[in-house]
Amino acid sequence: MAPFIPAPVFPPEITDSIIHELGAELPALRICSQVCRAWLPASRHILHQTLKLRGEDILGFMDIIASPENTYFATLRGLELSLCDNGPATVLLELLPKFVCLKSIGIYSSVFHYELPTLSSVTSLEFKRTEFRSFAAFIILLGQTPNLKSLKLTKVLWGPLPGWGPPATEDILPSKSIPRLELDVLHIEDRAFLDWFTSEVPAPLTSVLELFIREDNHQVPWGQASNIVDTKLLDKVSQYLQYLGVHLEQFYLRFSGSTQIQTLDVSTNTALRSLRINLSNAIPARNWTQYFSTTLPSLLERLRSDDIEELAVDINMILNDKNMNDKNIDLKRLSSILTSPRFARLRRLQFNGQWDGYAPRGRKSARKIFTDTVIDRLAIPSSCSIFLADPLKNEKHGSRVHHKLTR
Known part of the structure; x- marks a missing residue:
């Protein structure tokens, strides 16, 4: 054998x-x-890193976790619920404390009229296209996650919603003081943050702020400039930046509208290390010369942080010889700022755009136009590198392919 x-x-x-x-x-x-x-x-x-459930999937999942072989309670770390406007969602939410490793919760495309139990393990919340009964109900919900560090709000609304009747007791903020959130990351799209300034709820502190605001064009009379609306919005943003003060270390602002960004007050954010500016559709192609010559330098001149290490500027346009006229653009003021002692720690200057798109025969590519018009004429600290990045390509391929430009 x-x-x-x-x-x-x-x-x-x-x-x-x-x-x-x-x-x-x-x-x-x-x-x-x-x-x-x-x-x-x-x-x-x-x-079990992240489980994604639609409303109709919840009953089936309840059968799974009721099984003796269930291991989700001990291993699930992320839960994403969408279209959860039905009854079974209530039972699932009541069971959330049993998921002892649960760190993040995302609620998408839902009318959220539920109560959360206390979830001490959850550190990240995201709500997208979600409606709440009231701002008070939303704030009370946040109070159920005492260790929250990351909050993301995208197109969030609060009522009272049609058909819900008069405000219930839970729609009124409790008389006792509500603790202030101290976050690592706060991401807000549209105007949800404004309600923190119209209520007695203390606005959250955060070290990373990603603020995307879209202008309400329907509020502007036809044929009239919208600078008044923009100014009011930016006043609120400036108010919040002053409130954050030295807590803010990274700031990403995306504003869609004909904004007067030079009114933004960043003077109190003296610990700022990273700044990204995206004006989306705020700048017509013909005004990019003014943006680099006046608007952007005006904003950077008001910075009072000596710790800026990264500066990113989004270019939301198809570059051509007409809208980037090298005879008109003046980079002396911007170069003077970037080479000043205040930017001595600058290590990365990044321009985000679509650099490798199709170029008609005999015409320069967007990458070549921008390099000739801006990069080759812009002075930067000797310790700094310039990068051209394509965010759309990064999202599509799941990688960050940057083009480093050498002098």
Whole structure:
């Protein structure tokens, strides 16, 4: 009889590393999770990173977690719910404290009329295209996540919503003081942040602020300039920036409208390290010369931080020889600011745009036009590098391919 030769056993560190390389290959991960007990933890760690459920999926998921073989309570780290306007969502939300590793919750495209239990493990909340009964109900909900560090609000509305009747007791903020949120990241799209300044609720502190505001064009009479509306919005933004003061370290502002951004007050943010400006459709093509010559320098001159390490500017236009006229653009003022002692720590100057698009035969590419018109004529600190980045390409391919420009 031939001697018994045991099958080779790989150290778990090796198999775990191989399984980790599978990444988002969910079918392969499911197979690995069923091979043996040793392969199960690493496979499940990825499979249970984030669970996405629609409203009609909740009942089926409730059956799964009711099974004795359920492992979601011990491993699930992220939960995303969409279209959860039905009854089963109430039962699922009541069970959330059982998910002991749960760190992030996302609610999308829903009318959120539920109450959350206290969730001490949750550090990240995201609401997108979601309607709440009231601003008070939203604030009370935030109070159920005492360790919240990241809050993202995109097109969030609060009532009273049609058909909901008069305000309920939970629609009124409690008389006791509500603790101020101290976040690492706050991302707000549209005007949701304004309600923090029209109520007695203290606005959140944050070290990273991503603020996207879209102008309400329907409020502007036809044929009239919208600078008044823009100024009021930017006054509120300036008020919030003053409130944040030295807490703010990274600021990303995207404003869609004919804005007067030179009125933005960033003088109190003396610990700012990273600044990104995106005016979206705010600047007509013919005004980009003025933007680089006057508007952007005016904003940078008001910075009082000596710690700026990264500056990013989004270019939201198709560049051509007509809208980037090298005879008119004046970069002396911008160059003088970037080479001043205040920007001595600048390490990265990045311009985001569509640089490698189609160029008609005999015409310069957008990359070439911008390089000739701005990059080659712009003075920067010797320690700084200039990058051209294509955010759309980054999102499509899941990578950050930057083009570093050398002098």
